[in-house]
Amino acid sequence: MDGLTAHALAPELNDLLTGSFVDRITMPDRHTVNLSFFAPQKGRFNLSLDANPSKPALNLSVHAPQRASNSAPSFTMFLRKYLRRARLDQVSSPPWERVFIFHFTAVDDIGDSRELKLVFECMPRTSNIILLNRQDTILDALRHIDHRINRVREILPAHPYEPPPPQNRLTPDACAATNTDELFSGVKPNSSTGRAVSLTIAGFSPVVGNEVAHRAGLDSVIPFSSLDEIKRDRLASELRTVCRALSQGLFEPAIYYDRPATDRKRQVMAVHVIALTHLPFSESYTHIYQAVSDYNFAVSTLDQFERMKTSLSKRIDEHIKRVQKKRMLHENDVADGNQAENDRLMGELILANVYAIPPRSDGVLLSNYYEEGTSIFCPLNPQLSPAGNAERYFKRAKRNRRKLEAASRLLANDLDELSWLASLSAAAGYAESEDDLLALELEYDERTRRQSRKSKKSKSPADYHPGKPAAKSRRKDKVFARPGKRKDAQQPKQESRPLPPRRFLSSDGFPIVAGKNNIQNDRLLRKARKDDIWMHLKGAPGSHVIISSEGNEVPDRTIEEAAGVAAWYSSAGHSGSAVEIDYCPVRNVKKIPGTRPGNVSYQNHKTVYVVPLDPYDLQSAEQSSTE
Structure with missing residues (x-):
């Protein structure tokens, strides 16, 4: 929002809100006051003042405000x-500044009337409430500014309020009476x-220029x-x-x-409030506040989606790095374990x-x-007898066989987990909405939580063997631990409602369903008819698609x-x-028992070569159901 839009928006807010009473004050986050x-x-209006330094915004709507956190911040209590x-x-x-002043009349605890002003400075980096x-003495502010931050303009309680410094530019009112040389004298x-x-x-933004x-x-x-x-001259005339x-x-x-x-x-x-003819597509509004609010909502929705996507992708990438490190260690253990037969052979030859x-x-x-x-x-230890060296090789062979067995199992788990993480990473890449990302987060959190519980329960007995560091204290903790349920186990578990999959209709009227995560992929397979058609990208991560025949x-x-x-x-x-896309009847697709969600095997399939199709070029199932 620039100064021109703020100048045009203030009278609209004055007409809509003057005479209304403040019914509720909340703070959904540390930057926003509702x-x-x-x-x-006039009814009910909800005014949102967002003083985020990166993107300050003012929104007015008739919808319920965003729910606040459980504990109200001190600034919320002060405003209340x-x-x-x-x-x-009022x-x-x-004039032409990005500052809104809300004039209030309130009654204090003893019944005296007092006049108050709530100032919203809607400028990036210095936004404040x-x-x-x-x-015009400051009672309190959302963001306190002292001399260490700004030596010219302090914003602290009990200090006199000083408005933002003027822009020192021509106003639009004075522009018409100014010649071309004077207009651009300071350029x-x-x-x-x-x-x-x-x-x-004054008030012009780069887009207006x-x-x-x-x-x-x-x-x-x-x-x-x-x-x-x-x-x-032509520029000055325009x-x-x-x-x-x-x-x-x-x-x-x-x-x-x-x-x-x-x-x-x-x-x-x-x-904006002026026609921007250099921008290609537009949607006109009757009221300025509606245009500003819809624009801010679209920007905040996109920003929130990108933040969720970046956060989830970062968590998945970090998890992949951890699993790759484990895989390298387990691969080394497998390589060591493969020496078991060679150690056994050396032991036998030495013994013979x-x-x-x-x-x-x-x-x-x-x-041999x-x-x-x-x-x-056969390398030998000079400190041992030939029989002792043979025994050493036999023990090492036995140890390497155990290592090979354990490392092979763990390596298989690592590869399975990397495959699952790769599918999540790919799904996050083609996610199109917050619901898509939420479905992936639910799957990731559920699986990692299950793995954490499993690792805590499956403690190896070797952890309590004598000679291991802190083994005695662990045995004491185990013996004297109080039996009973945990506090969190006593609380009923709240089950979240599963998110719906993506649904579309083919040109021939057949429903097409695509899963948003691996859990949905399993659910779609379970609910599908045996003669439905199942589809998946060949040899790479992707969503499971079902054609309901x-x-x-x-x-x-279709x-x-x-x-x-x-x-x-x-x-x-x-x-x-x-x-390449593989497809076959659902009867030929089997869920592999004991594996991660979405891991299936299929047979008697066919392959088709297609170019990716934007599914929204088709008719959505939701749209067809409402027609």
């Missing part, structure tokens, strides 16, 4: 003390044309110093036109997108030639009677479309090239 207003004639049941008298904003008394020679415009007028340059038929990135007098419309209150609120409304992948680019080996030898070359004409050099023969077009969906929701989904 104020619920109610008036008998002063503003609860207070009447909003909403104002300094400040409560003032009638004398730096190396500034671009768009930046030169945005730094000339680019718009003025576009209307003048100029490229916004070319240096301003390269413009001749004719181009500068600038005066925009400023004249702003001064007259001719606002055209709209949200601007990078793609048309028919494209579900479109993302917001900007919101025990009387022919000189004492205190450090090695001997012995004939298992392979005629071959010899094996309902006892009918599935046409080739098979190709479902295969395209299976390719889309896979590790090769956005490659753009044809991939």
Whole structure:
């Protein structure tokens, strides 16, 4: 939000909220304050002031505010003390500044009336929410700023409030009476044309500077110093036109997108009160507050999705690194264990030639009677007798056999876990919504929690053998541990409702279902009919796709479309090239017992080569059910 939008938004807020009473105050996070207003004639409004330094925002809606945390922060309690049941008298904003001032009249505990101001400074990096008394003295602020942060403007309780420093630019009202030379007198020679415009007028943002340059038929990135007098006059003329419309209150609120409304992948680019003709697609609004709120909601939803996706991918990548380290150790143990037969052979050869080996030898070359004409050099310990060296080799062979057995089992578990993590990583890559990521998080948390419980229960008896560090104290802890249930075991477990899979309809009307995670993949397989068609990307992670045949023969077009969906929701989904998709009746697909979710075997399958198909080009099952 720039100063122009704030200047246009403040009167709307004043008309909507004046005369309302503060009904509820909450803080859903450490940056945001939600104020619920109610008036008998106007109804209920929820005002959200988000002072996040990276992306401050103001939202007004009639919907219920975001639920707050269990414990109210101290700033929430402070605002409740002063503003609860207070009447909003006015909403104002300094001209062309991103500052909103809410004027309240409240009644204190003894019944005296007092005037208060809640100031919302909606500027990046310095955003803040400040409560003032009638004398403009700071009562408290969301973010305290002392001299160590800003030596010019301190924001602390009991300090006088000083507004943000002025922009020292021309206002849109004064722009019309200013000639071209005076308009751009303060422009730096190396500034671009768009930046030169945005730094000339108060409240202008870079997107407005680019718009003025576009209307003048100029490229916004070319240096301003390269413009001749004719181009500068044309630029100044368009600038005066925009400023004249702003001064007259001719606002055209709209949200601007990078793609048309028919494209579900479109993302917001900007919101403004003037027409941004250089941006391709737009959606007009009647009220400015609705456009601003919808834009902020779209931006916050996208940011939250990206944060969830980054966080989940990071957790999975770190888990993969840990498992890969374990795999390397277990591979080394398997390599050591494979020496068991060689150690046994050396022990047998030494024992067969025990009387022919000189004492205190450090090695001997012995004939291998298992392979005629071959010899094996056997290193010996000079401190041991030949029989003692044979016994040493037999013990080492026995130890390596145990190591091979255990390491092979653990290595198989590592490979299975890496395969599972690879499927999660691929699914996180092609996730399209928060529900997709939530399904993956549920699977990841459930499996890791189950593995943690299993590792705690399966303590090896060797952990309590004498001679092991702290073995005595562990035995004492085990003996004197109090029997009984844990506190968390006494509480009933809350089972979360399973998330629905993705559902689509083929061009022939056959339902196509795709799982969002491996748990859903197993569930789809269990619920599918034996004559339904199962699909999966060949030899790589991907979603399981089911065509519900309902006892009918599935046409080739539906098979190709479902295969395209299976390719889309896979590790090769956005490659753009044809991939192999295996498919077969569900009766030929078997869940492998004792393995991770989504791990199946199948036979008598066919393979089709398809290009990944965006499933939203098909009709969604939810849409068809509502028609």
